Amino acid sequence: MTAVLPAPSFLPRTLHGDRRRWHDGPTPVSLADLTSLTRQVAAEVVAGHHAVQIDAANRWSRRLHADPHLDVWLISWATEQAAELHDHGGSIGALTVVSGELTEWRWSAGQADDHLATAEEIASRGPGLRRRVLTAGSGAAFPLGHVHDVSNRRTEAAVSVHAYSPPLSAMSYYGVERGTLTRTRSELVEPGASPE
Numbered sequence: 763m764t765a766v767l768p769a770p771s772f773l774p775r776t777l778h779g780d781r782r783r784w785h786d787g788p789t790p791v792s793l794a795d796l797t798s799l800t801r802q803v804a805a806e807v808v809a810g811h812h813a814v815q816i817d818a819a820n821r822w823s824r825r826l827h828a829d830p831h832l833d834v835w836l837i838s839w840a841t842e843q844a845a846e847l848h849d850h851g852g853s854i855g856a857l858t859v860v861s862g863e864l865t866e867w868r869w870s871a872g873q874a875d876d877h878l879a880t881a882e883e884i885a886s887r888g889p890g891l892r893r894r895v896l897t898a899g900s901g902a903a904f905p906l907g908h909v910h911d912v913s914n915r916r917t918e919a920a921v922s923v924h925a926y927s928p929p930l931s932a933m934s935y936y937g938v939e940r941g942t943l944t945r946t947r948s949e950l951v952e953p954g955a956s957p958e
């Protein structure tokens with residue numbers, strides 16, 4: 763059974779125009795709000811409130827909530843399913859892993875960014891891709907400019923909840939050539955189209 767999400771409790775406050783909260787991006791919703799929301803919805807998925815499907819051929823996703831400020835997605839990852847290296851345009855976002863395990867490769871500009879890295883990531887320094895493993899209950903936040911690739915490297919399927927604010931409207935894709943991050947293309951995301 764698919765339950766309808768209640769309106770996120772933080773929205774009425776932000777809609778009253780507290781612009782001090784607009785520090786993470788062009789949205790009244792903060793990264794902390796999105797992280798909290800994905801954790802809340804992940805708990806709902808664990809409790810069986812949202813049906814999940816696994817599709818070995820194509821990554822499966824379902825939009826659980828949409829309003830002018832944010833959208834929330836439930837995504838499943840069969841083994842070896844992966845996104846491409848991408849950003850989230852003018853949106854910020856967050857994800858929480860519900861079950862299974864996801865691997866994130868995140869582009870780091872280098873040492874100035876290293877204080878954000880986990881012990882696992884810090885093994886390499888300087889500009890480059892940093893790897894972190896996201897297990898059930900853990901997650902990642904995506905500030906503006908966050909470039910990453912997410913994949914399921916395990917045989918067990920993974921399930922995750924993602925939230926974006928403003929709703930995802932454009933994404934750019936990247937490659938890494940000789941240690942340099944290079945944008946390869948940008949695409950508009952149709953409203954309601956599956957995110958990455």
Ligand SMILES: [Fe+2]
Nearest residue numbers: 848850910958
């Ligand atoms: Fe992403």
